[in-house]
Amino acid sequence: MAVLSEEHRNSINYLKIQERYPERFFAWSPHLDVLARADRVVSQDSLNSWLMLVLARLREGYESKVILSRLERAQLLKYLTQSDYDSKEKQALVQYLSEYKVRSGIGLYQLPNGKEWYQSKLNFYSGQTHDPHELAAFLSAKTDAVDEPVESNINNIGLRLPAILQITSSYCEAKSGLNWRDSYVDVEHTLANCYQYIPLSDLKVLTVLAEVDLGIHLYAWSQRQAMHRLQSRLALNDALAHALLNNIAFHPATNMAILPYIKASSKL
Template sequence: MKKTPIISLLFCLLLTSCSKPTDIFSSYEEAQSALISLNTALSAQPNSQVTQLSNEQLPFTDAYLERRHAIYQQLMQMQLSAEQTNQVNYLVIAERFPERYFAWPAQTNVLANMLTMAKNDAQYKNIEQWLRFVESQLEAAEQSNLKLNKVEHSYLKKYVQQAINRTNTPVELNAALSELNNYLADYKPRGSIGLSGLANGSQWYQSKLNYFANAVLSPLEWLSRIDSKFKSMQSQKQQTTVEASNASQLTTLLLTDSKIAGLDWLTGYTLLPLRANASQLEPADELLYMAMMETDLGVHYHAWTLSQARLNLLKRLNISEEEATLLVEDILFYPGQAFSFAPQLLN
């Protein structure tokens, strides 16, 4: 008996079930709220009403991905503004890329967020299974030439060690945490810190540039524009303020009110290109985002090292080495976001 047609049929049925919405949203705002709830473990909102941890909220599991995909599909059928449509298209394109293999994004302590919501033994069991899932996904990723960079690796090790050292971490998680800790101790991160070091990473990065800049230009074309802009700017360094934050530098700068307009937890649920376009930048901020765009391309396209990226920021900006390190990590965790200011600064 030939198994291939049966497997193909089952796969098709799975795809059909994945794309079938579990509920119907009457508005963009309802779909947006569903995504915010779904992503609570990734980005807990200050006024969130979510107090329970469901299977769908375990990041990048099959249940999570199916739910997110269904929401995206419904959004694609709605009448949306141009900015909203662009973001939905960007998020749907991102589904093709290897994000799902990295179930614990290093810029957020997912475990700590989960533990604030877990209320019973069953939910602690879900967290235990998710920790094992994180390890299994990293193992699967290695088979596809996908590895964490050394900054991501360092942060995950720190989060796991913090959980092991806490006295209030549920004992049910001890074994899974210990196994993940041992796995990460032996893990060899990839040499390149930028997206170009991942399989399909260059295409993933290009999709980010296209969305945030709202223009389709190659990295080399952007570099040419940035170089020309720097030559036309005053050479004197401006004092720049850089602070540690749980969000990207852009969302920290732009989230000046409580309105949540977007769909992506990585942008603080803000339509960054729209908000950036409406922002009036001081000379110091113009210089900051020019330097961040240049360094972003250096890291994710030219495969700069951490040291090269820091040195470039120190050359361009009046900042300390510690502040330069914060900016480099921001660029690593939020590729392309600085290009939200490209229409304002580079056209």
Template sequence: MLRQIVLLLVASVMLIACSEQTTKFNTVHEGQQELRNINNLLSNQNEHSKVTSWPFSESYLQARHLAYKGLQGTELTDSQQAQLNYLIIAERYPERYFVWPIQRDVISNARLQGDFSEQGLAAWLELVETRLIAAEQSNLKLNKIELTLLHNMVTAHLNNNDNHVQTALNKLNQYLTQYKPRTKLGLVGLANGKDWYQSKLNYFSGVTKPPLDWLSEIQLALKQPHSADFLLPLTDSHTKPLVMSYFTQEHQHDGFDWQLEFIDPLKNKRELSEGEQYFWQVMMETDVGIHYHTWSEQQARVNLMKRLGVDQQQADWLIEDIVLYPAMSFIFVN
């Protein structure tokens, strides 16, 4: 019996090893296209294609991991290698517990696909709830902003569904109604959250520096004379991070992150005016405040309204952007 168990374990290891060798790309473009396919339900492009895998399902996580491994065997630029390293590091953090990325309307995207299945959607909605329950047991919780946005997304889809989907949505809605969010808005409120935030800071800034050092540097810069002349291109949603409004229009450099529309942010950021530089310095200060110093929503709101002269509604929109896209403001640190 023991011999059989050992043989089964050896066979399993060999199968895993073989499967990890199956995803090979001849070019970076092939790898990027594979990532687009895997993340098609998280796309803003509304392309009609097949449902490759439901977000953060086991098949999704495995396919994405193999795509990352395959890209490591291609010729990457330094900037592409940095982004790939960042995404691979992110695999070890708790993102996989939060199956429904609240920046994207997965249900609407799924219904556009050629092989859409009501049963598949219902199973995925059950996975959303199952993983959130497992996360709670590991002391990983949504914050109140994330909870509100997710709950609003669920309630927006409650009617006119197949019975299986309706049942899953009702059940998820009931669960979210009694859900108790974590008290801290930022990543620091999650297990390993400080390390996760540090990895994001390292990538988006291009420099390895502790949050406290960043905060001191930013606040020193904010003491200097500055222009506060800037325009806020706010929208009704957060499907794209605000930083993308400050990218060049050409978008010629390919990346690997669905949150950034598969664009390389470090190669696509444009030159900022003095007023825009000041704006992003304030955003960086608030980012560190929320994600590292456990600022409350009120503290962040007061800081943004005081520094930028924005109203409460604008400040709250900026806070949501910082919560949903941690450390991305540090793209503009240089």
């Protein structure tokens, strides 16, 4: 019988906790175009049953005040309306989302137990326990020390993978993990095997992303505030800044895996 590594045990404990938090109402995570993938590999009956499940969970969540953000709603509608697949179940979900009243913010803080869930994610991905106020001050000091917007090599950011994995993909070999939300990549283990190759420019970018991550998910930063922070600290056009914001919103705290290396760096 195989013995689980410490990393796998930590991941399993984290995934068990995940089942108890509001995300259980979101059967369709907005970082994945499930409809496009499923249309090619599952039966029509199975796909329609899943669409009905998504709708039922969203309704249950709304009654429990677990409500989608405008970014999440817009992304799900985009997947649905761009798909050639058609059924009455799909149309019912489109109709429901078209009339759906979103929550006012874009971060986890606004969901029931959202702050506690974010803290759990923060501790898991960073591998450490953090005081949020001290962390906010630390990240703010790091980003404020940058005199001008940081130039980066980022040309495109998708939604499927967390931004931290996309930015470091050219020099970090992905290590397998257990969390489907991270495409079965162990983010912490991946960085631990390549952190010494992260260039200073990317480390600065990831520091800004960590600050925005904390801001929107714990400190109620608005979309406008987050966009301003991204574009005032990084040399980004509107489209790329918006893509990064969506990624941060859909992958809460994942970018915090960079924290140990920000703290260890003498160059920042």
